[in-house]
Amino acid sequence: xxxxxxxxxxxxxxxxxxxxxxxxxGGASYYYQYQNGLTVTGMSKEVSWGLYxxxxxxxxxVAASAVIVVLPAYLYDYKRxxxxxxxxxxxxxxxxxxxxxxxxxxxxxxDRVLNxxxxxxxxxxxxxxxxxxxxxxxxxxxxxxxVLAAKEKSKGYSTWLKILIYIAIPWAISIxxxxxxLYGGLVGRAFxxxxxxxxxxxxxxFASGPSLLILSLLVIRRFTNFDPGYDAIxxxxxxxxxxxxxxxxxxGAELFTVFYSAQPHHLEYFVYLLFGLKEGxxxxxxxxxxxWTSLILGIVSAIMLIIPKVRNTPRYLAIACGLVxxxxxxxxxxxxxxxxxxxxxxxxxxxxxPTIPESFISLGVWAGGMLMFTLLAxxxxxxxxxxxxxxxxxxxxxxxxLEEELEEVVEEKEYRCELCDAVFKNIxxxxxxxxxxxxxxxxxxxxxxxxAEPTAKQYKCELCDAIFDNVxxxxxxxxxxxxxxxxxxxxxxxxxxxx
Amino acid sequence: MITRRRFLIMAGSxxxxxxxxxxxxxxxxxxxxxxxxxxxxxxxxxVIDLRKFNELPQRKRRRVYEVCKEIHNIPVFPNxxxxxxxxxxxxxxxxxxxxxxxxxxxxxKWLEVPxxxxxxxxxxxxxxxxxxxxxxxxxxxxxxxxxxxxGCRYCMAACPYGxxxxxxxxxxxxxxxxxxxxxxxxxxxxxxxxxxxxxxEKGMEPAxxxxxxGTFMFGNLKAMESEVSKILREHFFLRRKVExxxxxxxxxxx
Numbered sequence: 001x002x003x004x005x006x007x008x009x010x011x012x013x014x015x016x017x018x019x020x021x022x023x024x025x026g027g028a029s030y031y032y033q034y035q036n037g038l039t040v041t042g043m044s045k046e047v048s049w050g051l052y053x054x055x056x057x058x059x060x061x062v063a064a065s066a067v068i069v070v071l072p073a074y075l076y077d078y079k080r081x082x083x084x085x086x087x088x089x090x091x092x093x094x095x096x097x098x099x100x101x102x103x104x105x106x107x108x109x110x111d112r113v114l115n116x117x118x119x120x121x122x123x124x125x126x127x128x129x130x131x132x133x134x135x136x137x138x139x140x141x142x143x144x145x146x147v148l149a150a151k152e153k154s155k156g157y158s159t160w161l162k163i164l165i166y167i168a169i170p171w172a173i174s175i176x177x178x179x180x181x182l183y184g185g186l187v188g189r190a191f192x193x194x195x196x197x198x199x200x201x202x203x204x205x206f207a208s209g210p211s212l213l214i215l216s217l218l219v220i221r222r223f224t225n226f227d228p229g230y231d232a233i234x235x236x237x238x239x240x241x242x243x244x245x246x247x248x249x250x251x252g253a254e255l256f257t258v259f260y261s262a263q264p265h266h267l268e269y270f271v272y273l274l275f276g277l278k279e280g281x282x283x284x285x286x287x288x289x290x291x292w293t294s295l296i297l298g299i300v301s302a303i304m305l306i307i308p309k310v311r312n313t314p315r316y317l318a319i320a321c322g323l324v325x326x327x328x329x330x331x332x333x334x335x336x337x338x339x340x341x342x343x344x345x346x347x348x349x350x351x352x353x354p355t356i357p358e359s360f361i362s363l364g365v366w367a368g369g370m371l372m373f374t375l376l377a378x379x380x381x382x383x384x385x386x387x388x389x390x391x392x393x394x395x396x397x398x399x400x401x402l403e404e405e406l407e408e409v410v411e412e413k414e415y416r417c418e419l420c421d422a423v424f425k426n427i428x429x430x431x432x433x434x435x436x437x438x439x440x441x442x443x444x445x446x447x448x449x450x451x452a453e454p455t456a457k458q459y460k461c462e463l464c465d466a467i468f469d470n471v472x473x474x475x476x477x478x479x480x481x482x483x484x485x486x487x488x489x490x491x492x493x494x495x496x497x498x499x
Numbered sequence: 500m501i502t503r504r505r506f507l508i509m510a511g512s513x514x515x516x517x518x519x520x521x522x523x524x525x526x527x528x529x530x531x532x533x534x535x536x537x538x539x540x541x542x543x544x545x546v547i548d549l550r551k552f553n554e555l556p557q558r559k560r561r562r563v564y565e566v567c568k569e570i571h572n573i574p575v576f577p578n579x580x581x582x583x584x585x586x587x588x589x590x591x592x593x594x595x596x597x598x599x600x601x602x603x604x605x606x607x608k609w610l611e612v613p614x615x616x617x618x619x620x621x622x623x624x625x626x627x628x629x630x631x632x633x634x635x636x637x638x639x640x641x642x643x644x645x646x647x648x649x650g651c652r653y654c655m656a657a658c659p660y661g662x663x664x665x666x667x668x669x670x671x672x673x674x675x676x677x678x679x680x681x682x683x684x685x686x687x688x689x690x691x692x693x694x695x696x697x698x699x700e701k702g703m704e705p706a707x708x709x710x711x712x713g714t715f716m717f718g719n720l721k722a723m724e725s726e727v728s729k730i731l732r733e734h735f736f737l738r739r740k741v742e743x744x745x746x747x748x749x750x751x752x753x
Binding site for chain 2: 036037038039043044045046048049103106107108109110112113115116118119120121123124125126127130182183185186187188189264265340341344345346347348350
């Protein structure tokens with residue numbers, strides 16, 4: 001199966017080369033960070049999580065796309081999604097790999113990462129996050145790979161695979177829930193300390209993941225000969241529409257609670273995020289344009305998705321999905337993490353903005369995930385389209401055979417007038433002849449006209465009894481072997497009937 | 500080719516090495532076998548008398564923060580975003596935001612408030628640590644294992660008081676004068692105030708208490724007759740963000 005990833009056209013290899021170049025830049029930046037410490041990032045004593053954890057949080061949501069596709073396809077045996085299942089699951093697996101990489105690049109001591117497993121603390125949410133993310137990655141890879149392998153061998157799914165699929169569904173819900181609890185469980189961070197965190201995560205996840213899946217499917221439809229089926233895309237776009245509206249609703253509910261009750265320590269984070277904070281003569285509001293862009297894009301995309309006419313037009317759907325993706329990336333990414341730290345725990349305002357090395361490392365991780373998804377999707381498309389191509393070929397061959405047969409039938413079915421042994425190309429000519437010559441009515445034409453037996457004539461060389469299909473071959477033979485001139489070929493070659 | 504002489508030298512040095520490690524191991528074992536603090540009957544707490552502290556001259560107030568830096572090999576970085584601090588000076592408004600209002604006496608507004616780890620009874624920072632690198636001892640001290648910390652900074656997100664610091668870069672070149680009797684940290688780990696647990700084990704008071712000229716008081720909250728218990732029984736005090744239920748063991752007198 002893996003060999004499909006090694007076959008591709010110019011565009012494919014260019015894309016791979018670009019991704020590898022970005023990964024190389026990211027890798028070099030990570031080396032720089034590893035040497036100098038996390039001081040090369042924009043993070044500080046006050047804002048101790050930033051772009052990395054923001055991307056991590058967002059990508060946990062993207063990994064939802066797998067469950068979106070798996071759930072209806074398997075639970076309800078929903079046939080329309082079956083074609084895109086493997087692609088969705090590979091997208092989920094790639095997103096989880098990015099999550100793990102983002103956690104890894106954020107660690108101060110990446111060399112000690114195994115301590116999470118060696119010295120686990122069962123009441124740390126991060127320990128569970130580590131477990132559910134690794135488990136989710138393994139589940140997705142194993143399921144998608146086995147599904148493709150089964151498809152390639154055109155076999156059904158084995159029982160263990162079905163059990164894994166059923167496990168994967170609640171597991172996908174768990175990765176968002178646990179990640180939301182990571183923040184929601186912190187008593188000291190009023191910005192995150194809300195029960196709405198997990199539902200908001202799920203709503204955002206169900207919008208951003210499938211919208212990326214739709215974008216990928218639209219790209220795949222355009223650049224490969226694999227058609228995931230517009231039906232499936234339509235169905236997923238409905239899910240995105242509902243999820244995006246729910247997401248906006250929950251943001252609204254959060255904002256109402258905070259602003260109407262106006263509890264100062266809840267309020268100050270949201271004031272910073274939405275309007276900026278004033279401290280003396282200083283104004284702090286780096287995230288104000290950021291969050292408003294996100295909200296406006298979110299509202300525009302939700303309106304686009306609600307209107308069926310817009311949603312069902314591929315071009316507008318692509319734009320709406322792009323807007324959903326960007327809006328949620330801004331809002332559930334650093335838009336969710338950084339304001340949790342501003343103002344700080346001692347009431348001071350220290351702002352955060354990512355540095356260049358930090359951004360390069362993040363781009364590198366994104367490129368790594370995209371590379372993984374490209375390779376896996378290539379394999380999936382390879383397996384999925386190979387079946388299709390074979391079927392088409394089979395059909396074409398069959399058609400050709402049929403046509404040939406038809407031609408043969410037309411050629412062979414000559415009609416002979418029994419009364420005078422005349423041969424006609426078809427029954428009509430024969431009947432006309434019978435009417436004219438033998439006064440037989442066309443209605444009873446079958447009295448005279450019968451199908452002529454195919455007369456396959458062959459030629460035999462009388463000198464050596466060799467048999468040839470036509471006279472020319474026989475004459476040539478006679479000239480070569482028996483020194484008989486072509487002009488007097490009839491001395492040697494005689495017609496013979498078959499048998 | 501190993502000569503007889505060479506073999507004897509090697510054997511001798513190997514033996515002495517074993518003897519040396521044995522004595523060191525004994526020391527380490529002794530330290531574990533006989534804890535200097537009877538942890539079960541002790542609950543450490545600190546009281547800071549803000550009025551008295553603010554009456555000290557500025558030089559003496561600064562000394563409280565500086566002595567901590569010197570003893571614990573705390574680096575001083577050029578960029579404030581990288582800073583590592585165990586105890587530092589804050590003001591009333593930022594330490595007790597829920598108490599602060601515009602009619603507060605002028606003297607409170609300008610009060611210098613030293614802040615350090617509260618060594619909470621219910622520390623939110625320890626329960627989030629995925630690797631058990633930080634925990635609360637039986638005597639109430641919230642401490643760290645710098646060798647186990649992976650630097651995920653979840654504890655920094657969890658601490659409601661901002662009392663934890665991260666080594667954003669290698670601290671060693673930025674330590675003014677290394678105290679060889681205390682450890683240094685590497686880049687990429689979190690560190691915090693430990694109530695000078697290494698001094699408590701030797702029967703000494705925390706360094707900041709010693710340097711505070713009697714304005715900081717430290718002792719066993721479980722013992723009724725201890726100085727801190729008496730003061731807390733007799734005075735009105737403030738603790739930071741009590742509404743969070745973390746039960747800080749750092750008390751401020753006004």
